[in-house]
Amino acid sequence: MSEDYDLVIRARSAVTPEGERPAAVAVRDGRIAAVAEYAAPLRARSDVELDGAEVLLPGLVDSHVHVNEPGRTDWEGFASATRAAAAGGVTTIVDMPLNSIPPTTTAAGLAAKRSAAEGQVSVDVGFWGGAVPENTAPGGVAELKKLHDQGVYGFKSFLSPSGVDEFGHLTAAEFRSAAEAIGTFGGLLIVHAEDPGVLDAAPDAAGRDYASFLASRPDEAEHDAIALVIETARATGTRSHILHLSSATALPMIRRAKDDGVPITVETCPHYLTIAAEQVPAGATQFKCCPPIRGAANRDALWQALGEGLIDCIVSDHSPSTPDLKDLATGDFGTAWGGVSGLQVGFSAVWTEAQRRGFALGDVVRWMAAAPARIAGTAGKGRIAVGSDADFAVVAPAAESTVDARTLQHKNPLSAYDGALLRGVVRATWLRGTPVDPDAPRGRLLTRG
Structure with missing residues (x-):
C-alpha cells in the first residue's frame, strides 16, 4: 500500500x-x-x-455530562469540561439539558447553549434536549420536534424532581405523552428513573451518616420507575434509554423487556461500579448522587449484567457543583447537592476494577466508546475503523497514578476519587488526527446525524 x-x-x-x-x-x-x-x-x-507499553484506543464517548454553561458556569463550563474530557481519553461528550440557565428545552435554549460553547471546546460536543411539562403539553409538543430538527440527540426527562426549578419532572401521563410525541419522529427518550411516590414515602436524609441518605433513595424508587419506562416503551414503541442505573433489583425486568424486543437500552456509571456504600465515609458528601451508590453485592450484580450485555454502556454522569453546595463543613447528606464529579477519571476507575474482575480493554472500549456512540447516535465515533473520525486515546494500561482532585481539569477541586490509586494512564488524546491542545481548542459542536 x-x-x-x-x-x-x-x-x-x-x-x-x-x-x-x-x-x-x-x-x-x-x-x-x-x-x-x-x-x-x-x-x-x-x-x-507508540511506546510498547501504550495501547491505541478509539476516543471514548461520554454521553452523560452536565456542563452547566450558561447560567451555572461556576459549577463547570465548556472549556474546563472538555479539557477534563481530553485528559481522560474522552473525545466526544453529549451535554445534558439541565443545570444550565436556560435549560435546553426550547430552540432558543439550544441556541444559547451552542453560543456559549462556540470556540472553547477541546473535544467534540453534542447536545441532548429536555422533555418537561411545558413542552409535553398539547400546546408545546411542537418545540420537541423543533429541537429534534435542529440536531439534539434525544430528550431527557425526569420522573422525580430534578433538583433545579427550571427543569420540571413529568407525571406518568406527561411521560406517556412525551413518548408518544417523540416516537412520531423517531426520537430517543432518555430517563432519570426514580419514582416520586416512593421517594416521598421514604425517610428524609439527614446528617453525616451515608446509610441515612441511602435509605432515602431506596431500590424500590428505581424499580417502580423503570417498570413505567418499560411499560411505556412497550406500548408506544419509542426508543427509550434508562440513565445511570444503580439498582440491580431492576435487572430481571430489564432482561425480560429486552428478550421481548422492547426498544430499551441501559447505562450505568463508574461510581456505581467502583465504589460501594460500605466504603463511603461519614460526612463525605462528594459521594452523594441520585440515584445513590449502593452496596457491594449490588455492585457485583451490575458487573455481571455488564458482562452479559444486559447493561449496554458506561458513562460518567459528571454532575459537579461548587464545593459550598456539597456542605463539606457539616457533611450533611440531607442538604448537600447530589452529583459525582468524575469525567476525567472515569476510564481509569473502570479499567482498574474491570481488570481486577477479568475483563479486557476491549470490553471497556465497547462499554465506554462504541456503545454510547451507537445509543446516542454520534456518527463516526467510538471505533477504530475505516470511515470513522480519527479520534484516539493513547493509554498505558499497566501504569498507575493517584488521583489528586486539585490537579484535575474540572473547574472545582472535588472528587469522590480523590486519593484513589488507579490503573490506566491516558498519555495522549487525538481529535480528527491532531493531538488535543487545550490552549488551541479545535472541538466541534455536533448535531445528530
Whole structure:
C-alpha cells in the first residue's frame, strides 16, 4: 500500500472492532482511511510509533455530562469540561439539558447553549434536549420536534424532581405523552428513573451518616420507575434509554423487556461500579448522587449484567457543583447537592476494577466508546475503523497514578476519587488526527446525524 496519508499511528496493540492487535492506522482529512498491519508500508506526512507499553484506543464517548454553561458556569463550563474530557481519553461528550440557565428545552435554549460553547471546546460536543411539562403539553409538543430538527440527540426527562426549578419532572401521563410525541419522529427518550411516590414515602436524609441518605433513595424508587419506562416503551414503541442505573433489583425486568424486543437500552456509571456504600465515609458528601451508590453485592450484580450485555454502556454522569453546595463543613447528606464529579477519571476507575474482575480493554472500549456512540447516535465515533473520525486515546494500561482532585481539569477541586490509586494512564488524546491542545481548542459542536 503506497497511498499517501496525513498521519500513520503504529501501535503494538490497538483495540479495534475485530479485537486487540498490532496495527497501523492511517488518517486522511481527519478520518481513518486504513487499518493495516503494524509494519505495512504506508506513506504519510507524519508517522508516529507508540511506546510498547501504550495501547491505541478509539476516543471514548461520554454521553452523560452536565456542563452547566450558561447560567451555572461556576459549577463547570465548556472549556474546563472538555479539557477534563481530553485528559481522560474522552473525545466526544453529549451535554445534558439541565443545570444550565436556560435549560435546553426550547430552540432558543439550544441556541444559547451552542453560543456559549462556540470556540472553547477541546473535544467534540453534542447536545441532548429536555422533555418537561411545558413542552409535553398539547400546546408545546411542537418545540420537541423543533429541537429534534435542529440536531439534539434525544430528550431527557425526569420522573422525580430534578433538583433545579427550571427543569420540571413529568407525571406518568406527561411521560406517556412525551413518548408518544417523540416516537412520531423517531426520537430517543432518555430517563432519570426514580419514582416520586416512593421517594416521598421514604425517610428524609439527614446528617453525616451515608446509610441515612441511602435509605432515602431506596431500590424500590428505581424499580417502580423503570417498570413505567418499560411499560411505556412497550406500548408506544419509542426508543427509550434508562440513565445511570444503580439498582440491580431492576435487572430481571430489564432482561425480560429486552428478550421481548422492547426498544430499551441501559447505562450505568463508574461510581456505581467502583465504589460501594460500605466504603463511603461519614460526612463525605462528594459521594452523594441520585440515584445513590449502593452496596457491594449490588455492585457485583451490575458487573455481571455488564458482562452479559444486559447493561449496554458506561458513562460518567459528571454532575459537579461548587464545593459550598456539597456542605463539606457539616457533611450533611440531607442538604448537600447530589452529583459525582468524575469525567476525567472515569476510564481509569473502570479499567482498574474491570481488570481486577477479568475483563479486557476491549470490553471497556465497547462499554465506554462504541456503545454510547451507537445509543446516542454520534456518527463516526467510538471505533477504530475505516470511515470513522480519527479520534484516539493513547493509554498505558499497566501504569498507575493517584488521583489528586486539585490537579484535575474540572473547574472545582472535588472528587469522590480523590486519593484513589488507579490503573490506566491516558498519555495522549487525538481529535480528527491532531493531538488535543487545550490552549488551541479545535472541538466541534455536533448535531445528530
